[in-house]
Amino acid sequence: xxxxxxxxxxxxxxxxxxxxxxxxxxxxxxxxxxxxxxxxxxxxxxxxxxxxxxxxxxxxxxxxxxxxxxxxxxxxxxxxxxxxxxxxxxxxxxxxxxxxxxxxxxxxxxxxxxxxxxxxxxxxxxxxxxxxxxxxxxxxxxxxxxxxxxxxxxxxxxxxxxxxxxxxxxxxxxxxxxxxxxxxxxxxxxxxxxxxxxxxxxxxxxxxxxxxxxxxxxxxxxxxxxxxxxxxxxxxxxxxxxxxxxxxxxxxxxxxxxxxxxxxxxxxxxxxxxxxxxxxxxxxxxxxxxxxxxxxxxxxxxxxxxxxxxxxxxxxxxxxxxxxxxxxxxxxxxxxxxxxxxxxxxxxxxxxxxxxxxxxxxxxxxxxxxxxxxxxxxxxxxxxxxxxxxxxxxxxxxxxxxxxxxxxxxxxxxxxxxxxxxxxxxxxxxxxxxxxxxxxxxxxxxxxxxxxxxxxxxxxxxxxxxxxxx
Numbered sequence: 001x002x003x004x005x006x007x008x009x010x011x012x013x014x015x016x017x018x019x020x021x022x023x024x025x026x027x028x029x030x031x032x033x034x035x036x037x038x039x040x041x042x043x044x045x046x047x048x049x050x051x052x053x054x055x056x057x058x059x060x061x062x063x064x065x066x067x068x069x070x071x072x073x074x075x076x077x078x079x080x081x082x083x084x085x086x087x088x089x090x091x092x093x094x095x096x097x098x099x100x101x102x103x104x105x106x107x108x109x110x111x112x113x114x115x116x117x118x119x120x121x122x123x124x125x126x127x128x129x130x131x132x133x134x135x136x137x138x139x140x141x142x143x144x145x146x147x148x149x150x151x152x153x154x155x156x157x158x159x160x161x162x163x164x165x166x167x168x169x170x171x172x173x174x175x176x177x178x179x180x181x182x183x184x185x186x187x188x189x190x191x192x193x194x195x196x197x198x199x200x201x202x203x204x205x206x207x208x209x210x211x212x213x214x215x216x217x218x219x220x221x222x223x224x225x226x227x228x229x230x231x232x233x234x235x236x237x238x239x240x241x242x243x244x245x246x247x248x249x250x251x252x253x254x255x256x257x258x259x260x261x262x263x264x265x266x267x268x269x270x271x272x273x274x275x276x277x278x279x280x281x282x283x284x285x286x287x288x289x290x291x292x293x294x295x296x297x298x299x300x301x302x303x304x305x306x307x308x309x310x311x312x313x314x315x316x317x318x319x320x321x322x323x324x325x326x327x328x329x330x331x332x333x334x335x336x337x338x339x340x341x342x343x344x345x346x347x348x349x350x351x352x353x354x355x356x357x358x359x360x361x362x363x364x365x366x367x368x369x370x371x372x373x374x375x376x377x378x379x380x381x382x383x384x385x386x387x388x389x390x391x392x393x394x395x396x397x398x399x400x401x402x403x404x405x406x407x408x409x410x411x412x413x414x415x416x417x418x419x420x421x422x423x424x425x426x427x428x429x430x431x432x433x434x435x436x437x438x439x440x441x442x443x444x445x446x447x448x449x450x451x452x453x454x455x456x457x458x459x460x461x462x463x464x465x466x467x468x469x470x
Contacts, residue, residue: 005007005126005192006130006131006191006284007125007192008129008137009184010189010190011125011128011190012140012141012144013144013186014186014187014190015135015141015145015181016144016147016148017148017179017182017183018179018180018183019144019145019146019149019197020148020149020151020152020175020179020183021083021086021152021175021176021177021178021179021183023149023152023153023156023453024156024172024173024175024176025107025176025383026048026104027112027236027237027255028237028240028241028246028248028251028255029156029157029160029172030047030048030237031234031237031238031240031241031242032160032169032241032248033042033080033089033103033169033172033173034047034100034103035052035097035241035242036098036165036169037098037100037102037103038098038099038100039103039104040100040365040366041234041235041238041361041364041368042201042358042361042362042364042365043100043104043361044234044238044361045234045235045357045358045361045364046104046357046358046361047103047104047107047108047228047359048230048233048234048357049112049230049233049234049353049354049357049381050107050108050111050358051111052112052115052349052350052352052353053111053350053353053354054108054111054115054350054351055115055119055345055346055347055349055350056115056346056347056350056351057112057116057350058115058118058119058195058342058343058346058347059343059346059347060116061116061119061120061123061339061343062134062254062339064078064116064439065120070117070139071120071123071124071192072124072190074116075116075117075120075121075124075187075190075227076187076188076314077129077185078113078114078116078117078120079113079114079117079183079184079187080181080184080440081109081113082109082110082111082112082113082114082117083108083110083114083180083181083183083335084180084181084184085139086106086110086173086176087177087180087181088102088106088404089103089173089176089177090105090111090170090173090174090177091124091240092172093166093169093173094170096166098108098431104386112192112242112356115346117187119339119343119346120340121187121227121291122331122336122338122342123342124192125191125378126195126331126338127193128192128193129217132209132274133271134328135269135270135271135272135324135328136267136270136271136274137270138270138324138327138328139267139269139271139273139352140266140267140270141326142262142266142320142323142324143263143266143267144394146154146259146260146263146266146314147259147263147264149259150259150263152175152179153256153259154252154256155171155250156172156175156252157248157249157251157252157253157255157452158249158252159171159172159246160172160252161247161248165391168382170274175245176434184408185295185417200239200273205340206340206343206347208287208344209334209340209341209344209345210344212335212341214226214290214333214403215333215334215341215344217399217402217403217404218300218329218330218333218403219344219345219348221396221399221403222345222348222349222352222400223348223352223403224352224354224396224399225286225349225352225393225400226348226352226356227348227352227353227355227392228356228392228393228395228396229356229357229389230352230353230357230360230386230388230426231356231357231359231360231389231392232293232360232385232389232392234357234360234361234364234384235382235385235386236292236296236359236386238382239296239380239382239383240304240308242368242442243368243380244299244300244304245307246304247435248283250308251308254311254312255312256308257309257312257313257316257317258312258313258315258316259316260316261312261313261317261320262316262319262320265316265317265321266320266324268355269281269285269320269321269324269325270324273324273328274327277331277405278324278325278326278328278329278405279325279400279403279405281321281324281325282321282322282325282326282329283397283400283401285318285319285320285321285322286316286318286322286393286396286397286400288314288317288318288321289314289315289318289319289322289395290317290390290392290394291311291314291318292311292318292385292395293386293387293390293393294310294387295307295310295311295314295406296386297379297381297383297386297387297390299372300378302339311469326458329405330342332405333403333404333405334420343379345401359457360385363385364382364385366381367380367381367382367384368381369381372384374410401463407438419468
């Protein structure tokens, strides 16, 4: 028999060690490494989107599992192949070998083999963690990952400030290599249910999820959301490092601030997701995330400190909700075999990432040397990408409102109004109600008089209107 408690505990440790190296493949740290290897904005855009693009190949996960012999064995082999690649980075840096194709190849292979790890791990862990505990469990797992991320962010940013920049990069990439191997070793110790490990993998039917209207709506949302993120994501860090030349220690401190707040919020959002539904939490997170591109559009060399401080707080509230809820929502609306739905989600995300990274990269290459003056104020060309990203995020949260999932209204009692006794309970959906598409509602005037009880309270009419919306 599989030891679920042991596996859940090891999964928390694995998540922490994985994040200890993976966090260096994101944000200003990875952008710094990529620039060291002479990567252009287009290269950076493609590389940062590789983990999403590679998810398209998850449709081959079952075939690879069958060839290797079991899901767990496939998980371990792919994990060691993908994560051991980072051992090469400090070697190339030590010998002063610089080429954008080196970092491009490492990230490409890491993403390709890593996507089979992600797919198989998702299928297996779904059987280990009970549905009613997923919100709290993944919240705790994310908290521990954030804690390790805080420590490593401080160390990485400190190393990048070394007088000898090459020595600092050697420390950063060496620690990445150590933690990448350690995380793969912890996966080796996982104990999954025997049925999941030994059973022969079924062929993935990538077309089945597209036949279901609700999951098709979810895939449309995933496409727009993935496009919105991958189109602009690389240029937040590029704008910080390559254009504004912001101090690495300050960037690290802001990232640590985000992680500290996220650790608290993961637990809060975990409870909120279990109680009110992952869709509500996800929508709230995406809505808050729309503020980031706007702040970057207004940021310049004179006000970046205050804006980055505020953005760090908003980012914590936004991404702790998104990272927790989007995974839970996928599991919630997926049916068995879940491999089909996970693969379809990955395929759509990958297609969106390809289009977004290439289009965003070409646009950034043309905008990086452009200055725009508006009403006497100067803006860098890259900042136009942030406005496009803001618009796309608004579109994404609008589309999410059409996806049907568990949504429990958030209830509150009116206690400050003189009409509190009349409106004893009000129900709202946050923030879905803000973005729900306009539909024809029945009002009191439109109802036949005989259907309207004489003593019907206004709260009853509100409830009917909400039922009509749904």
